[in-house]
Ligand SMILES: [Fe+2]
């Protein structure tokens with residue numbers, strides 16, 4: 278008999294999760310899906326890559342660490358975790374401050390899209406591949422991301438909105454990245470995801486009065502999944518030393534700068550959300566960058582110098598240019614066009630300024646394996 282899970286938390290494959298999501302899609306709302314469909318520099322994208330190249334990776338050089346990581350993921354400690362239970366407090370969505378409600382829903386939609394973006398990419402790799410090490414890893418990661426996205430969608434549904442994930446899979450634009458760019462970008466997004474979730478979780482552990490929604494209680498187990506996914510990409514990169522040496526270090530620096538800067542600008546667009554959490558977005562960004570940098574020394578030979586005086590100043594400049602750009606996009610006529618071009622040029626120059634701050638170099642350990650300690 279084929280026993281089907283009734284909730285995405287219990288689904289053991291991404292396919293099963295998606296079938297459950299399709300069942301619920303009749304309740305999904307157009308506005309949320311439209312937001313998730315957006316492709317700007319700041320919104321989560323869907324990716325595609327050269328799946329044959331990925332499938333050809335031989336993990337023998339990292340076999341011992343690989344088998345240990347896969348065994349841990351197969352054991353599936355978080356099966357059943359991502360569902361509402363008695364810890365799920367009632368939320369008064371109607372009574373919530375409208376600015377907070379808007380930003381929080383925006384945060385949930387953006388997080389759901391990002392989780393789902395991982396699911397779609399990992400599931401596709403599993404479907405196309407024939408290398409059993411690679412397909413097993415990607416099926417396990419797709420399973421986790423499908424649960425994460427499903428759980429966020431549960432939270433959104435209570436507010437009367439939800440993202441139609443089946444529609445997104447078919448209609449959202451896919452951005453092509455060469456496999457090595459997928460490794461850098463995905464490794465970093467998994468590790469920064471871990472750092473973001475654990476920083477909020479620890480902050481709210483100390484200040485429970487700021488926990489304005491129950492979903493934050495789930496963040497510890499959640500971030501452990503992201504941690505494992507990051508470990509997997511570190512091992513994949515470790516199989517080929519060229520990926521983290523020579524000219525590729527300039528690419529690594531580019532992705533570090535882009536991922537950190539995007540997070541900074543995106544978070545600063547949500548002042549009410551951070552105020553409700555009792556978190557200063559500058560402090561939060563610095564905390565998350567510090568943790569992500571410490572973790573990324575496991576595989577990358579450089580870290581960004583986030584203590585450099587030009588770092589904080591550059592981020593602020595980028596953030597202001599971005600806010601002006603958003604305002605100029607609302608306007609019409611030649612004045613608005615000029616303001617838009619000016620803001621774009623300022624954003625580009627701020628980014629270049631951040632990129633050329635000298636990075637810190639260090640020696641990378643022989644084995645990348647880490648345990649979550651924050
Ligand atoms: Fe996830």
Ligand SMILES: [Fe+2]
Pocket residue numbers: 395422467502503506
């Ligand atoms: Fe992940």
